[in-house]
Structure formats: structure tokens, C-alpha cells
Amino acid sequence: MHLLDNTLSFPHPEQTHETGILALGGDLSPERLILAYQNGIFPWYSDDEPLLWWSPDPRMVLFHDELKVSKSMRKLFRDQKFKVTFNQDFESVIRTCAEIPRQGQDGTWITEEMIQSYLKLHQMGFAQSVEVYENEKLVAGLYGINLKEKAVFCGESMFTKISNASKYGFISLIEKLKEEGVQLIDCQIYTAHLASLGAKEISREAFLSHLGL
Known part of the structure; x- marks a missing residue:
């Protein structure tokens, strides 16, 4: 595990510890965050932990042409059950992600410092959000980093x-990204929810190759 200083750099992801942690320390500046994502690295830590940088092996990903849409979901789309917007209320999405209770979790890893950093990335066009409404109320959402030059x-x-x-x-996001030429969605770590949508685990080496590394 590597200790980062003020230098804007990361060790190669191949040096990641078996736990999935590559490094600790550094900062959440937009420049460091962008460099991290471009190299298959992401931050994940709690308030009571140092800043941790991860590059797990295997990596959970979704190829857009492997998206699974169930019959029940297709019916919801036919009925236009929800209204979906993109990048219209990023702050509400990230703050709700931080605040909503999650089974098996005592708190959140989305700290206020992280929120402020990703708001800057949103202003720069890197961090993007999806908002889902029912009767004009925000009922779901997600956010992430669009590496357009890498189609990820x-x-x-x-x-x-x-x-x-x-x-x-x-699903709405995947369809939009497909139109934009994005081929791969990085889901980071396995969940049954993502697997039900067609995501699967691949090796870190294979994931890095999609980033051109």
C-alpha cells in the first residue's frame, strides 16, 4: 500500500494490495480525481478513515450490449412510468446518495469533502447525474464520471x-451513453442488483486494457 504526498501521481494499479487498496492520502482535487479515474482508480473511505484509493480485482463492469431489461421493466418504459432527466440536479442526487439509509451500512462514504469535489467535477463536465421523477418528486438517481475520450x-x-x-x-443512462459511443460502464464492485442488469466481473488487467493502459 502506497502513501501519497502532494505530487499529482499514483502508483500503477498492478501494485494494488490484495484487499483492493492501492494507496492512501493525497487529496480530492479535481485534477487528482480525473487522473485516478483515467487510471482505473477510485476513492472510497469513511469519515473516520484516511483517504483510500482503490483498484479492485476483479472489476464489476457492464458492456452496453449486454444490458438485460426484464419484461416488467419494458412495460414500465412503455407506460412511461417515470420521468428521467440528465445533469439537471446533480447536487440533489449526490446528497441523497449520501443521506439515504442503506441495509448493512451504519453511515456513508460520501463525505462533505467528497460532495464538494464532485460538484467541481460536475461543473467541469466530468461528473454527470441521472434524475428520476414520479409526480415531480425525485425518487431515484445516480451519478458517475464520464471518461468520454476512453468511451468509459x-x-x-x-x-x-x-x-x-x-x-x-x-437503463435510461445506458441507452443514452450507447448513443454517445460509450462502450463500457464501470460498476466497480459486485452487487446482485447490478448483476441482474447484465453486469459481470472481469480481471483488473482486462479493465485497464479498456482504459488503454
Whole structure:
């Protein structure tokens, strides 16, 4: 595990510890965050921990042509069950992701420092959000980093307040990214929810190759 200083650099992801942690320390400046994502690295830590940088092996990803849409979800789209917007209320999405209770978690890893950093990335056009509404109320959302030059979208977090709303937003995002030429969605770590949508685990080496590394 490597200790970062003020130098704007990271060790190669191949040097990641078996836990998935590559380094600790540094800062959450926009420049460092962009460099991290471009190299298959992301921050994940709690308030009571140092700033931790991860590059897990295996890596959970979704290829846009492997997206699975169930019959029940197709019906929701036919019925236009929800209204979906993009990049219209990034701050509400990231703050709700931070605040919403999650099963098996005592708190959040989305600290106020992280929120402020990603708001800057949103202003720069890197961090993007999806908002899902029902009756004009925000019921689900997600955000991530769009590495357009690498055709990769790095998903960060999502929330839902009612059944199927986050899936609706996620599927809508995949369709939009597909039109923009994005081929791979980085989901970071396995969850059954993502697997049900077609995401799968690949090796870190394979993931890095998609980033041109």
C-alpha cells in the first residue's frame, strides 16, 4: 500500500494490495480525481478513515450490449412510468446518495469533502447525474464520471426511494451513453442488483486494457 504526498501521481494499479487498496492520502482535487479515474482508480473511505484509493480485482463492469431489461421493466418504459432527466440536479442526487439509509451500512462514504469535489467535477463536465421523477418528486438517481475520450463511464453511487426507479434511471443512462459511443460502464464492485442488469466481473488487467493502459 502506497502513501501519497502532494505530487499529482499514483502508483500503477498492478501494485494494488490484495484487499483492493492501492494507496492512501493525497487529496480530492479535481485534477487528482480525473487522473485516478483515467487510471482505473477510485476513492472510497469513511469519515473516520484516511483517504483510500482503490483498484479492485476483479472489476464489476457492464458492456452496453449486454444490458438485460426484464419484461416488467419494458412495460414500465412503455407506460412511461417515470420521468428521467440528465445533469439537471446533480447536487440533489449526490446528497441523497449520501443521506439515504442503506441495509448493512451504519453511515456513508460520501463525505462533505467528497460532495464538494464532485460538484467541481460536475461543473467541469466530468461528473454527470441521472434524475428520476414520479409526480415531480425525485425518487431515484445516480451519478458517475464520464471518461468520454476512453468511451468509459465510471458509476459511483445510486439511490432509490421506490421499487424499480433506480433501474429505470440506470437503463435510461445506458441507452443514452450507447448513443454517445460509450462502450463500457464501470460498476466497480459486485452487487446482485447490478448483476441482474447484465453486469459481470472481469480481471483488473482486462479493465485497464479498456482504459488503454
